[in-house]
Amino acid sequence: MSAAEITPVGTQGAAPEHLGGRGSWFKKLPVVHQVRQSVGLQRGMLIAGIVLVAVFVLVAVFAPLIAPYGWSQLRSLDGAFGAQQAPSAEHWFGTTVGGYDVLSRVVWGARTALLVVIVAVVSSIVVGVLLGLVSGYFGGWLDRLLVVVADAIYAFPSLLLAILLAIVISGGQSNMWGGIFAAALSITVVFIPQYFRVVRSEVVRIKGEAFVDSARVLGTGHWRIMTRHVLRNSTRTLPLIVTLNASEAILTLAGLGFLGFGIEPTAAAEWGYDLQRAIADVTSGIWWTSMFPGLAIVFTAMGVTLMGESLNDLADPRLRMRARSSKVSGDVAATSVEKGDVA
Template identity: 70%
Template sequence: MATELVPSGHPTTLPPANGSFWGRLPVLKQLRQSVGLQRGMLVAGLAITALFLLVAAFAPLIAPYGFAQLRDDSGPFGAQQPPSATHIMGTTVGGYDVFSRVIWGTQTAVLVIVVAVVFSIFIGILLGLVSGYIGGWLDRVLVVIGDAVYAFPSLLLAIVLSIVISGGQSSLWGGIFAAALSITVVFIPQYYRVIRAETIRIKAEPYVESAKMLGASAPRIMFRHVLRNATRTLPIIFTLNSSEALLTLAGLGFLGFGIEPTAAAEWGYDLNKALSDVTSGIWWTALYPGLAIVLAVLGITLVGESLNDLADPRLRARRRVKARATTATTTATAAAAAPDTTTEEKS
């Protein structure tokens, strides 16, 4: 808080420069900075992503049946039943309720995203800090390894690791860790590159040199001074990688290397089993899982792309110039439309 003397000579307290606590939160701060179409994209992405997370959190309450349930008190569901009051999205070729499978699939997707992206963030940050700060032969070796892994196709790596870990037929956590591990290995070089570049830039700053002069140890400088200023762009990479993690999981399931239907619901697996239905005119078994994948990826991507645009100072400068030009044009138009009171007074 800052103080200022008013004309009476008494100090008064000024509000913080960055606004309230809610205004300083990462996403809300960018939401206040956005304007026009950019704000619309960010709001739409946040709404879709929030709905995706809420459905995952309350899946047991929303889904009328279990993800592997084939019958109820009235008997078996039946295979490929059209949408009705009992099954609002119909049933699959295996006799599962489509609506319940779509709802339970959100939980599987969220678990894979969290495990994969969180693991890759921690490992990538650690390697980037050590490589950028220490340098030398260790830095050169890590750069070569990172470039080699980054060039490897992520889906192919996911298939190989899925077979190695679970033989291609996995349980819930086996399938989640198989997909998450493959995604983690591919995403680590992205976080490593960003943190390494920022670390190399920050370690030449005067406050880092001052900390060295005062005798601070290398780990203290890395984690106390460098890390805090090197992770500002991570939320943007996190959102963009989350959508890619979801697509990788769906690709594994679609190719038949995903999670067994009796272990968990997974949208890619349901799409794979619905391929033959589409040619027979049975549209509901493929439409809803595919729509869930598209909406989830779209929401996360809209948030990530909007945050990426708002983080670019050149785009912010263009918006400010455009806003000033619009204001000036409006003011000039209003002044031209105002009546000439001087002429009226003379007459």
């Protein structure tokens, strides 16, 4: 047997390490990397959250193709839908007390929720990060003032504050975008203190590092230090907060709609409003008008929460190393006993 024919066991077909292997770029994608990093129950929770969030986003994006009717449509070519019709081949989820198709309202409600979440989260990130960066970097009286205001807003009941701001911001708006922006901006004010506190604490810690002092010695301006050195190292935990805030935004929007401070039904479909209108139907044995909007709220919020909590656990080095060590110890225990060994 020649030396070329001798191949170490377990290395046949293995790709060189410097080449990264086939599909290495795919394994480094953000979501794929987290899934591969998780183990056991944590991986199951993360995958379940990703699936639920993906379904929510796809339904929201392709709502015009999925929904059989418009969100405010009351009749078709065959005539009016009729109120409180049971699920059938024509209306899979039945109709509401107002004569709307429940399936169409649920599908279009996903788009409304997605738009509100995007506007609320993006607005709160921009304002909260900017205020936290300026406050933590410069300090002084401005820092003390912003901290007091942020703590006061954070201590105020979030839903009550959202209701108050929704009334002030909406100003009698009944169109789709007016209602969406009113609901989103009312949620934004609730989220700003969270981003402000997280970014400010990181900026206070990072501005005392040696590389920031070196930049000052070299004559680098404040704006360049803030954007190139401090900001890039103080926003690593923001993706985790975004996922948790997205779930809270969905629940807050549903709460506003349930209490009657959300979006008008003729302007856009909204799950909270439909759930509130279906309360009287439950006592009459009409279950479909409340069950489907309620399930949409529960599954969407649960999916975003599962994904956010799993990512938060993976970001903790202690939990990540503990899960990895338990997996390695299990593999070692499974291969430590050879065939023929007798206990």
